[in-house]
Amino acid sequence: MKVRAQVIKEEGEYPSLIDYQMNVSDQNIVAEVICSALNHRDLWIVKGQYGRIKYPVILGSDGLVKYEGKKYIINPGLEWGDHQAYQGPEFDILGMPSEGCFAEKVQINEGYLYQKPEHLSDEQAAALPLAGLTAYRALFSRAQLKNNEQVFISGIGGGVALFAMQFAIAYGCEVYVSSSSQDKIDRAIALGAAGGFLYTDDDMDKQILKSVGPMDVIIDSAGGPGFSKLVNITSKGARISIYGGTQGKASFSPQRLFWNQASILGSTMGSPDDFEKMIQFVNAHKIKPVIDSVFHLQELNQALEKMKVGGQFGKIVIKNKA
Numbered sequence: 001m002k003v004r005a006q007v008i009k010e011e012g013e014y015p016s017l018i019d020y021q022m023n024v025s026d027q028n029i030v031a032e033v034i035c036s037a038l039n040h041r042d043l044w045i046v047k048g049q050y051g052r053i054k055y056p057v058i059l060g061s062d063g064l065v066k067y068e069g070k071k072y073i074i075n076p077g078l079e080w081g082d083h084q085a086y087q088g089p090e091f092d093i094l095g096m097p098s099e100g101c102f103a104e105k106v107q108i109n110e111g112y113l114y115q116k117p118e119h120l121s122d123e124q125a126a127a128l129p130l131a132g133l134t135a136y137r138a139l140f141s142r143a144q145l146k147n148n149e150q151v152f153i154s155g156i157g158g159g160v161a162l163f164a165m166q167f168a169i170a171y172g173c174e175v176y177v178s179s180s181s182q183d184k185i186d187r188a189i190a191l192g193a194a195g196g197f198l199y200t201d202d203d204m205d206k207q208i209l210k211s212v213g214p215m216d217v218i219i220d221s222a223g224g225p226g227f228s229k230l231v232n233i234t235s236k237g238a239r240i241s242i243y244g245g246t247q248g249k250a251s252f253s254p255q256r257l258f259w260n261q262a263s264i265l266g267s268t269m270g271s272p273d274d275f276e277k278m279i280q281f282v283n284a285h286k287i288k289p290v291i292d293s294v295f296h297l298q299e300l301n302q303a304l305e306k307m308k309v310g311g312q313f314g315k316i317v318i319k320n321k322a
Contacts, residue, residue, distance in 0.1 A: 001030065005103030006300045009056045011048045014301045015102065020058065022099060028107040031065035033320040035126035036101035039159065043307050045096055054097040061094045063101030064116060064126040072113035075275045076130050084271050093269065102300055104320060114279055119286050127289040127315035128282065131159035134243055136278035137270035138219055139167055143239040147172040149216035152208070152233060154199065157184045157313045160243060162290045164219045165193060170285040176212060178204065184313055191290070205229040214238070221246060228252035234262040243267045290314030
């Protein structure tokens, strides 16, 4: 089957909009893609900074599709495996090496389709799957968030961080955020955050402890030198849930960690159970993803450039249909 798709053919090059021959599996259905959305994963693959890259490839882990007259979002976490606690050896993510959603059509097993939340627009629905799933598992399955806890979320503005903030606020928690941008902090406060701090300040941890006290749950995607500040703001029994390492290796003094009986919890994507519960949570609390900007499919490379430059607040969405 030939489809119009944005295809990466070689390492280090941006996708090209071409007529692509899709080899359809007997186990999959083919659905029309209405909208899709970018994740940093897409940019890392374009830059060759991701494991097991295979070419040619159609990127795009997030998608809203139409199948048999109904609209669905796709769970992009494929072949999770048998254990809720961790993914199995066959785990993969839609959009590399399997053909993703930056195309007119996508093939997917019908079991990964979930009914589109009715309160969301097409663009909002497309923005939800990967980041929403990652945030939900980090907060609830891993950190076991409780009502009325104090939560700290680093790097606000990214899709996962914003979902984590929205989920925690909806759950009745007091949420604080960090950023290198005061504007992003102000926008997060406008969405319900209790306050924010500049992580570029060397004494950020001291500011937090002095003004609002220690944190029960911390959600981080950076690691790096600043991770020690997060360990310093843990409360007794705190949980640090980390789903990325964009700033590289972290170093910290373990004394506060063991004295506070605190835990560091790794988290990646989520299980089918996590995805289903995330959708239920979004529906129950009428949560709407924050959209930074919307591009058309033929403008995908402009969207990738915007992500590369940084500065976005919320998800970058692609309209696949003209």
